[in-house]
Amino acid sequence: MKLMYDKENRRYLTLIGLFCLGLVVSCLAAGILQGPAVRNSLFEWEKTTASSLLEQGVDAGMIAEAFHSKEATVEGERLISQIGHTRDNISILFPEARTAVLQTGAVCLTFGVILSALLVWSSISFLKIREKTYENAAQKIERYAEGNFSERLAEGGTGGLDRLFGKVDQLATALRAKSEEESRAKDFLKDTITDISHQLKTPLAALNMYMEIIYEEPDHPETVKNFAGKSISSLERMERLIYLLLRVMRLDAGSVTFGPCTVNIAELAKTAAADLEVRAEAEKKQIIFAGDREAVLYCDMEWTKEALSNLIKNGLDHTGAGGFVKISWSRSPAMTRICVEDNGSGILPEDIHHIFKRFYRSQASGDSQGIGLGLPLARSIIEGQGGTLSVESTPGAGTVFTVSFLTAEKMTKL
Numbered sequence: 001m002k003l004m005y006d007k008e009n010r011r012y013l014t015l016i017g018l019f020c021l022g023l024v025v026s027c028l029a030a031g032i033l034q035g036p037a038v039r040n041s042l043f044e045w046e047k048t049t050a051s052s053l054l055e056q057g058v059d060a061g062m063i064a065e066a067f068h069s070k071e072a073t074v075e076g077e078r079l080i081s082q083i084g085h086t087r088d089n090i091s092i093l094f095p096e097a098r099t100a101v102l103q104t105g106a107v108c109l110t111f112g113v114i115l116s117a118l119l120v121w122s123s124i125s126f127l128k129i130r131e132k133t134y135e136n137a138a139q140k141i142e143r144y145a146e147g148n149f150s151e152r153l154a155e156g157g158t159g160g161l162d163r164l165f166g167k168v169d170q171l172a173t174a175l176r177a178k179s180e181e182e183s184r185a186k187d188f189l190k191d192t193i194t195d196i197s198h199q200l201k202t203p204l205a206a207l208n209m210y211m212e213i214i215y216e217e218p219d220h221p222e223t224v225k226n227f228a229g230k231s232i233s234s235l236e237r238m239e240r241l242i243y244l245l246l247r248v249m250r251l252d253a254g255s256v257t258f259g260p261c262t263v264n265i266a267e268l269a270k271t272a273a274a275d276l277e278v279r280a281e282a283e284k285k286q287i288i289f290a291g292d293r294e295a296v297l298y299c300d301m302e303w304t305k306e307a308l309s310n311l312i313k314n315g316l317d318h319t320g321a322g323g324f325v326k327i328s329w330s331r332s333p334a335m336t337r338i339c340v341e342d343n344g345s346g347i348l349p350e351d352i353h354h355i356f357k358r359f360y361r362s363q364a365s366g367d368s369q370g371i372g373l374g375l376p377l378a379r380s381i382i383e384g385q386g387g388t389l390s391v392e393s394t395p396g397a398g399t400v401f402t403v404s405f406l407t408a409e410k411m412t413k414l
Helices: 007-055 060-068 074-082 087-093 095-145 160-216 221-252 265-274 277-282 301-317 374-384 408-413
Strands: 261-264 286-290 296-299 324-331 335-342 388-394 398-406
Touching: 007 060, 007 095, 095 160, 160 221, 221 374, 261 265, 261 301, 265 286, 265 296, 265 301, 265 324, 265 335, 277 286, 296 301, 296 398, 301 324, 301 335, 301 374, 301 398, 374 388, 374 398
Parallel strands: 286 324
Antiparallel strands: 261 296, 324 335, 335 398, 388 398
């Protein structure tokens, strides 16, 4: 019975049960008290009646037979009525019975008053407790509306009110999560705007300076050509910065839906490096591919290509002339791994735990072309598809980034 799940209901119904039990006990007590009085009254009547009949000479045997008779005759009823013994004046004829009835009434009244008072007190107490519970709940709900979710309504009970409070707590939890999400979104937007303005400040200032130089020295073709090239480099840097920021923002906002499919890894690696091969050749660096040409990976082709392209570009940024960036892949029964290895400057131990932070650039980066967004973007893409991106590096000897995914067979079973 659900009504009994509530602690206060159980307490109140217990008091009602005690009240009913008290009424039963009082009735029994009244009956027990009234019985002896009625018997005494009848016994006194028999004694006086027998004594009167003996004085009038009635035979004792006849009197005894009369007292044992169980039947009433018409003549007997008529005689009783003629001498004034009727049901209406029975209390006068039997005063002891009247006294017993009065005593019983007094006992019942006393018990009734006491039990009624107890019932009223219990009801008032129950209603006060309930009113206090509702008031406390209203105060907590007001604090929920103000954004304070430090308290809870439900206390672990199973009654109807506890279930209601539990549902309100669930609603408060949802409101809290929504509030926190909105707060994170505002912080994210604020940080993003700050990052964009900070990162665009330097190339914009440089671009403005180059334009002023070009404007002031139109008669010096070499100067114009030199600073026009620098202007183009600044514009390309701004273009890449804005592109990467938009990609990162899409991933952080959760607006990206990955479309995984079975992809040939050799084709994926070649496509990711295609736009960088001209640069590598110009800088006298090599891009090397090594792995089973038939190996496949279950992933989103375009986004994973973006991640690998950023890892390859990072390798070129930190590798000098004559160096290499090697993309290799291998497969175990459970995992498929793609490694992007370079023999560049490597990463210092104090920097290796920070390289996936946005816009992070170590002092060892020097004049390298990176802007500090490629690695965070690559990690977000890989982890967004259920993979992992790890790094190992030796300063002065090079760095290895390892992309790990479950095999195509296991990914398709999930």
